[in-house]
Amino acid sequence: METKHYNVFVIGSGIAGQTTATTCAKAGLTVAISDNRKFGGTCATRGCDPKKILMQFADLVKHSHQLEGLGIKKAPKIKWKKVQKFKTSFTKPIPSSTENDLIDLGIDLYHQSPKFISKNEVIVEGKTISADKFVIATGYVPRSLKFKGSDLLKTSDAILKLKKIPKSAIFIGSGYVGMEFCYMLSTLGCNVTMVEVGDTALSQFDSYLVKKLMKTLEDNGVTFMFNTKPISIEKLKKNLKLTYEKDGKTKAIKARKIFNTAGRVPATEVLDLEKAQIKSDESGIIVNDFMQSTSNDNVYACGDVSSKSLALTPLSGLQGHIAAHNIIQGNTKEFENPLVPSVVFTKPQIASVGYSEEEAQSRYKNVNIYKEDASDWYNAKKENAAAYAYKIVVNERTQKIVGAHLLSAQANETINIFTLAINKGLTVNEFKKLIFTYPSYTNDLKNMLNDVD
Ligand SMILES: Cc1cc2nc3c(=O)[nH]c(=O)nc-3n(C[C@H](O)[C@H](O)[C@H](O)COP(=O)(O)OP(=O)(O)OC[C@H]3O[C@@H](n4cnc5c(N)ncnc54)[C@H](O)[C@@H]3O)c2cc1C
Numbered sequence: 001m002e003t004k005h006y007n008v009f010v011i012g013s014g015i016a017g018q019t020t021a022t023t024c025a026k027a028g029l030t031v032a033i034s035d036n037r038k039f040g041g042t043c044a045t046r047g048c049d050p051k052k053i054l055m056q057f058a059d060l061v062k063h064s065h066q067l068e069g070l071g072i073k074k075a076p077k078i079k080w081k082k083v084q085k086f087k088t089s090f091t092k093p094i095p096s097s098t099e100n101d102l103i104d105l106g107i108d109l110y111h112q113s114p115k116f117i118s119k120n121e122v123i124v125e126g127k128t129i130s131a132d133k134f135v136i137a138t139g140y141v142p143r144s145l146k147f148k149g150s151d152l153l154k155t156s157d158a159i160l161k162l163k164k165i166p167k168s169a170i171f172i173g174s175g176y177v178g179m180e181f182c183y184m185l186s187t188l189g190c191n192v193t194m195v196e197v198g199d200t201a202l203s204q205f206d207s208y209l210v211k212k213l214m215k216t217l218e219d220n221g222v223t224f225m226f227n228t229k230p231i232s233i234e235k236l237k238k239n240l241k242l243t244y245e246k247d248g249k250t251k252a253i254k255a256r257k258i259f260n261t262a263g264r265v266p267a268t269e270v271l272d273l274e275k276a277q278i279k280s281d282e283s284g285i286i287v288n289d290f291m292q293s294t295s296n297d298n299v300y301a302c303g304d305v306s307s308k309s310l311a312l313t314p315l316s317g318l319q320g321h322i323a324a325h326n327i328i329q330g331n332t333k334e335f336e337n338p339l340v341p342s343v344v345f346t347k348p349q350i351a352s353v354g355y356s357e358e359e360a361q362s363r364y365k366n367v368n369i370y371k372e373d374a375s376d377w378y379n380a381k382k383e384n385a386a387a388y389a390y391k392i393v394v395n396e397r398t399q400k401i402v403g404a405h406l407l408s409a410q411a412n413e414t415i416n417i418f419t420l421a422i423n424k425g426l427t428v429n430e431f432k433k434l435i436f437t438y439p440s441y442t443n444d445l446k447n448m449l450n451d452v453d
């Protein structure tokens with residue numbers, strides 16, 4: 001069998017893997033990278049970027065509905081085929097452009113999953129490859145649900161490729177992925193039911209805001225079913241039938257499509273990690289602060305698949321840099337758990353940074369909560385938006401802002417202002433002294449800090 005040796009062998013060509021591979025190659029190391037799907041990773045080809053291209057058409061329709069009768073005659077009709085074509089014009093070139101960029105740096109490419117055979121060897125494409133360092137950057141894959149008929153479930157990959165908007169759809173799981181696509185499809189005319197095993201949607205977000213978001217989705221025609229366990233799926237002539245258990249009773253609902261949005265798990269299954277003594281659990285490959293496996297010094301892991309990830313693109317890029325730095329210069333750069341804002345791209349969007357009310361209460365002696373329904377504020381009223389609300393968390397003793405939670409049409413942008421404020425340790429008074437543009441959602445942030453709840 002052919003053998004080969006590299007300084008660095010990277011597994012996975014998403015943002016984490018690409019960042020590590022290109023940084024190491026630029027530093028003069030010999031590098032190879034493998035992927036068992038088309039090159040480019042989740043975010044650019046089947047995640048964040050294509051999602052936002054499709055989503056903007058739902059935003060336009062939703063915004064038009066808000067202004068119907070106020071100057072808009074009728075919400076625009078969307079030509080979904082054209083929308084898909086536009087999206088594909090972004091996603092289609094990515095695999096080849098990614099490959100070309102890697103090849104230009106002298107990086108060897110492999111198009112298969114490697115399997116570990118020892119602590120520093122893998123087999124891939126029929127070759128035995130040894131490397132000084134391996135980097136596992138394989139990301140997440142959808143959690144597989146195991147019940148009768150679960151093979152009929154589709155994942156987010158299929159939602160992004162829908163040829164037409166289905167008449168009806170069921171989403172199993174109401175986290176980030178489920179809620180974003182629930183919003184998109186329901187706005188575009190699909191009758192959506194959310195089936196959730198837990199007792200709320202978006203359990204990571206502030207419940208005061210989540211309830212208001214759910215209400216706007218219910219106004220879109222969405223039905224939420226909580227504490228509901230899916231137990232089987234059956235194919236009917238046109239529809240799929242989902243049988244579920246709720247309150248001790250077994251019932252069924254039908255829809256044209258059923259999507260598995262029940263979470264994502266580290267993609268480690270086919271790598272034969274145990275042959276290389278690489279420890280992993282449900283959080284991913286167990287790494288130390290240098291992004292190095294705690295059980296095999298030859299291995300680094302970064303991005304979603306590492307135990308220190310939060311499954312967001314900016315963190316995957318950052319961890320890719322740290323892994324590369326430590327491979328090139330020895331373990332000198334630590335991952336320091338930065339403050340990470342996140343947003344769910346519904347309309348209104350829900351976004352969050354820093355401590356939740358509960359986290360702050362357990363951390364500080366006294367906490368000030370600034371919380372209000374702002375749907376009668378100018379910015380919401382001028383758009384005839386039904387929901388606008390916030391909760392800002394402040395440490396009473398220092399008067400520093402320590403958490404911000406927003407439900408607003410611009411939350412994906414304005415949450416970044418609070419990220420800056422928290423990072424810089426701004427107090428309420430310091431924040432309120434800043435001058436922002438008017439009339440803007442950013443300017444509203446100062447008014448949010450007027451009255452303690
Ligand atoms: C629908 C959706 C929407 C999202 N929206 C957002 C968003 O708006 N904002 C945000 O910050 N994040 C979002 N995310 C999350 C974001 O996409 C990920 O956090 C990010 O892409 C992770 O990058 P990564 O490099 O760690 O992994 P990935 O990009 O997943 O890359 C891993 C690569 O490894 C490959 N691979 C897997 N197993 C193997 C194997 N055995 N052998 C070889 N190759 C393998 C995969 O094919 C893939 O190309 C979204 C995710 C999804 C699914």
Ligand SMILES: NC(=O)c1ccc[n+]([C@@H]2O[C@H](COP(=O)([O-])OP(=O)(O)OC[C@H]3O[C@@H](n4cnc5c(N)ncnc54)[C@H](O)[C@@H]3O)[C@@H](O)[C@H]2O)c1
Nearest residue numbers: 172173174175176177178196197198262263264310311343
């Ligand atoms: N806008 C963004 O930044 C964005 C968008 C999409 C994904 N992401 C990233 O991807 C990660 C994964 O998102 P996700 O939505 O796949 O997962 P998630 O963990 O956010 O949500 C999964 C939901 O499915 C439910 N669930 C699990 N098993 C179930 C079952 N058997 N039946 C019914 N419900 C079930 C869970 O209770 C949970 O509410 C996120 O944590 C996030 O980091 C980010």
